[in-house]
Amino acid sequence: MPYFLKIFISLFNVPTKKEDRDFYKAIKVITGRRPFNLSLYRLAMKHSSAAYTSTRGLKESNERLEYLGDSILGMIVAEFLFTRFPFKEEGFLTEIRSKIVNRESLNEVSKKIGINDLIQFHQASKSLSPKSIYGDSLEALIGAVYLDKGFAPCRQFIVKKIINAHFDVEDLIHTITNHKSRIIEWAQKENRELAFEILEINQENKNKQFVAQIFIDGAGQEKGYGFSKKKAEQDAARTTLEKLGIS
């Protein structure tokens, strides 16, 4: 169906039943657009714990929409950061993205925009995964907006209503972790002797590649690789932190 026709129809598409109309309004407020196919949004709000009542024998829950919405959100946030920070490297972009799309952030946003009032789930399931229900439903909602409205409106929904409304990107930058300084802090606190060593330099023509290793109390830890000393050290610090389970 052409998009202008969808818009035209959706003007007269307001449901007549009170219950449906309330849901329609809630979705309109949350997404900023008139929903066209309301059943998509209903499905998005149906957690798998509430899905056994399906008459078709098929399990109907928001899991598939969540899978779709998750990948859309990841892509739009990636593109947003790519254009927002034209001179930042890929590692930086990846780290900021993970601060936006992680479970806790999405749960927070989900509650703030009022999705928690719309979700259908079964109480018992709260004990299994109490936290992820809200974030999952937000992703499912994104999937529904994409299927109902298309790529550009869905992108606008994510950028306006999720990223710009709920994340201060400048703030996120400041909390970005510097692996090397983190491991130095840790070593000072724990009174361990920490050393960074550059093991190898592969040089051909103008390009140098570095291999760094971290030593704690003289014992060799993980190695790191990079096209600069700094990068190789950061890489080594990151993997060592991971291996030692320091967060």
Next chain:
Amino acid sequence: MPYFLKIFISLFNVPTKKEDRDFYKAIKVITGRRPFNLSLYRLAMKHSSAAYTSTRGLKESNERLEYLGDSILGMIVAEFLFTRFPFKEEGFLTEIRSKIVNRESLNEVSKKIGINDLIQFHQASKSLSPKSIYGDSLEALIGAVYLDKGFAPCRQFIVKKIINAHFDVEDLIHTITNHKSRIIEWAQKENRELAFEILEINQENKNKQFVAQIFIDGAGQEKGYGFSKKKAEQDAARTTLEKLGIS
């Protein structure tokens, strides 16, 4: 710039220098579309090991485009599988997707469509990460197509030239792993005694939640959770396989 204008200009946009023209033609064959901004594609083919010659002091390589292309590819493949398999669950879709977007597959595709002839990289870098250069460049190319041509043409490029041309989705389904049967096979081969037990059923109203545990030679292994016995067992098998490092 409006899209029709881009198309119009790109008809007369063929570069005059022989070297550029060859590159232009190669990109046109690979992507199926006339490139508009050729420098985007040049950047996509520039591996970070060949990036130190930048005159601006800024490191110019395909890493940022790769970051963008990676997320776009993930999303398009997710959407492709979502519509291709309307009755399959999210776990199935995730597993098939990972079979398409993993490094080895992308490296293969990258070589098949001829990207390897266009990539600029420094020989020494082959020793550090010999394999990923091709797959990374394919992702960077996807990022370039997205920025140059927009979402819909980029999706068409991915679906036609990557998924449909190089993956037999029916084939992929058959290689999808069944965790439970894998762990049973493993136990038979290793002569271990394997048992699945359902530990708990949380029942309220119509919904049941199951907790399964695996026992190997009587010793309790990982637990699994799910809304059916089968799912809980699959989940337990998956986590146990992971913990034991069986691949």
